[in-house]
Amino acid sequence: MKLDINLKEESKIRMLEDEILELKQRLELAQAGSVKLSHSSDYKSFSELFGVVDSDFNLLSVNNESNHFIGKPQNKLKVQKCYSAFRDLNQPCDGCTISTDNTNKLVWYFLQPQLSNKNRPCNRSIITPANLIEPFELTLKETDLFYEQLFESTGDALLIIDCKGRILKFTKKLCEMLSYSEEEFSKLTIFDIDDPTNSLSFDERACQIKRDKGAIFETDLISKSGKLIPVESSSSPIRYHSKTVFFVTFRNIEERLNAQKELLESEIRFRTLVENANDLVMRFDREHRHVFVNSASQQVLGIPPQNFIGKTHQEMGFPDDLCLLWEEEMDKVFESGITDVIDFSIQAKGRDIDFEWQLIPEFDTEDEIPYLLAVARDVSKRTMSEKALEEALKTKDKFFSIIAHDLRNPFGSLRTLSEYLQNSEDLTKEEIQEFAEIIHASACQGYDLLENLLEWSRSQRGSIKWQPQEFDLVELIDSNIKLIQANIHKKQIHLNFQAETSQYVFADKYMIDTVIRNLLANAVKFTYMNGNIDVFLIEKEKHYCVSIKDDGKGISKNNQKKLFHLDNQYSSLGTAMETGTGLGLILCKEFIDINNGEIWVESEGGKGSCFSFTVPKK
Template structure:
């Protein structure tokens, strides 16, 4: 009765109802039973139910042969009756039907008790071991091919000594040992010392656990390199030894990649959690997968409150989050990064907002990383630079305008004026009085034009240099219009222009008197210059719906093209031209008008059609 806990022959000397026998019979881990000499079940322990599913009631009174596999029945009958008749030890193996209709391999061992002529038997379930033996015997060639040609390392080791009994070529290649060296080692020789305890515990489990899968271990190669392997192992009988056959998968790269990923995630968290920039991650339902502590600064909400929630669930209004969701959806659909500058707090601050798609191994966008950085200082610096650039361009244009005025508009009239004075010096003794009067009139006209030009140039330069002082006061508008018209009365008469006015009575406005006179003088002068002889100029005043005072100066002159109208107040474009009777025009007057109107907070508009005249309307807040 090798390897059995009790000799059934000895049970015959003790009555079954004896306490010690009864305790052993019903607490044994194997299947214990008592049969009659004919093979009828008389007693069984509870293990039959836990192993095969049969209760004592199911078995008692039944012949044990009723459950034997048909293929084993003849052999079992022969061995059983021969052993009973010869009074020998009962010892045979067969397949036995369980309650769920599966067959178990049972090893039967027992003895006939000569006192009561009953057979005492202990049966052991050896299905696992028997299946292995059958597999090995039926598929030896297949197992050899599988073992030696496997692309993964494989070996067989002794469960008692941990010695290697066989290794395949891939194990030799990956671990660096020759086959002879491998077979002189034990499993402990390739296991780091700090894992010895875990190895011993695992071997204890392996003795009772037939199959294990994907256990992770560290092993030492011949050159001392530590590698990570996943092992799957099963228990087999090899050369009559209880062994484990192991297949290994080197997962060092995967473990290192996972470690690198973990370290990267750790660094990511360290960086994001210490950053003042707002960092978040969203899924396709716009739920927050991650939020860093900067949420407290921007929203007053702790980061943990964001996790798993949408903006709506967090209390944001749809008006706020709809534009965000639209951009996030675009990135999910396109897989392309999005970046834009967003004004916040009514444009007082600016955020550089980036949405970065994150992909799975199949290239699908599974989440989006949102990175928002405050760039208010940068944007304001850029705006200041752009403003400075515009200002620089304006200064260059002003410089060019000055050069143009000095080179053409100022020099040419002076040349004419000087020519007339030369004529007087050379020919005065021989001139007739009427010739002298004519030349004097021409000198006077030239001097007035030069004076007007110099006056505008001086006023404009003072405005550009910031030296002009704005002194608003209450002014009777009609008085100022009359003053300008009176100074130009002779000019209107010479050109035979029809001047009409349609002025509201008693209009007092708050304006700088000098600037207002310059505005009226230039606009009325322009109407005079560009109206042909016998034409009309009309001046009218009225009150706008916003209670501003409007002054309209309309002429029946030569008018302007749409392009000229658009460029009237641009320094970089040339818009000056001669009047209808060759009057000089530098274009500077309208620029000065625009500057003065801006200082008053007013507006100027122009409507003009070539050949039909122009209408200038100025508004000044009252």
């Protein structure tokens, strides 16, 4: 009976133990469920959530409360097996709930409060697959990981500081920018890396950030070596652990500032070049209004550059025909996008100015042409040179024609007479004398022509240098009269020149001598037999006037206009059929001009001519 009682008691004890074990297991499940519930409903209970492991028990992340439960810093926990980090074991914990069949490799682990014999919580970990965690819990932790990765992967360097300037969190990019290691940087404050000399102080910035809910500054960061790195800093206030801190981004703007500096220097060089250019530089919009004009407008047109801005040429009062031409040409370049060059003339500052106008299209990023650049260059001198060259070429052609024609006559005579003399054996003495006189006249004619040609060509090449000196003009005239005495005697011409005293002038003696010789020779050539030549020397205030007057053939008014110009060269036969080219008078005009004098003619057909020129006094 007693045995039965003992058996019954043992059976009851076993039943009670089984019930207690069952109740204990239910309590654990209930407590685990309560933890999940609390995670879903109360954010503070996340302090019990340690972090994330993968299906191979590798510890991926831990929360900030880990050292409170484990007694190990976070950096010692990462890159370990969870059972090694939390339990100092070499293999997974008994009864670990990680499922190797779970396709999701991420799992959550919790610190599970559990009763012990001494009625106190023990540090037992319960690891639960991620697919069994409430969706809300999973989303929160994935968001944490996302922002952690975002914080490190952003292109800018990031920093979180408190109101005292202490560094709470930073990215590796900021360490790399300033050449610090992460350990070195973690010991710094904002005052160690920020140079406030070029911007506001820390307190002033903090006030502005709080007031405006954010601010952007440009400042310099101090690297480990002491080098200043220019950055653009964007700061915003955020809540962190119930406190206001500052989230700061730093963007290195060194390249941008260098580019801006180079652009500014380039702009300064361009503006200096444009403003000091002799060419007129203008910029037009599509309405033909001036948007830029350089300072050359004052020098070239006599109009200040600011008077052009915002106005069209028509509003500036330029001639209508020119305004129409300019606008038509600008519209063509606006439409075609091809640079064009046009020529035009305009009267400005009392003279006609020839311009070469170059229109250059300015393209924007959309390949549109909002503006035209116009460069107007004064080409008046070039135009004059081109005209002079054109005239010179015409003159050269005519000159060679004249020389060839006038040389043909004397050399033709010489050739004919020499052949006749060579082939004739029965010439009388009188015939020989006649032929000799013709040959001599032809030779003299050719010689005079070649002498004038030589003198003229030397003057054209600049071989004859102006060498002014003081000399007696009376003596020079007398010497030239003696040279032509034979021709005067031959035509029985009466030449009158009376000068009682010497008259001194200041000029090139060689050139004036050539002028007097040519004018006297022409007077003899165009004076009839037994005619008269008078030479006058008249004193004026600043010069002497020499006049050589004959009573010979004279020159019509129409032919007088052709004298002294090679392109309108004029010559006629003398009274004894003497020939000439008119080159002598052209040479006289050039020599008188060089000596700052004037030369002119007064004549009438059949009544003789009077050639006069002036020579400066000493």
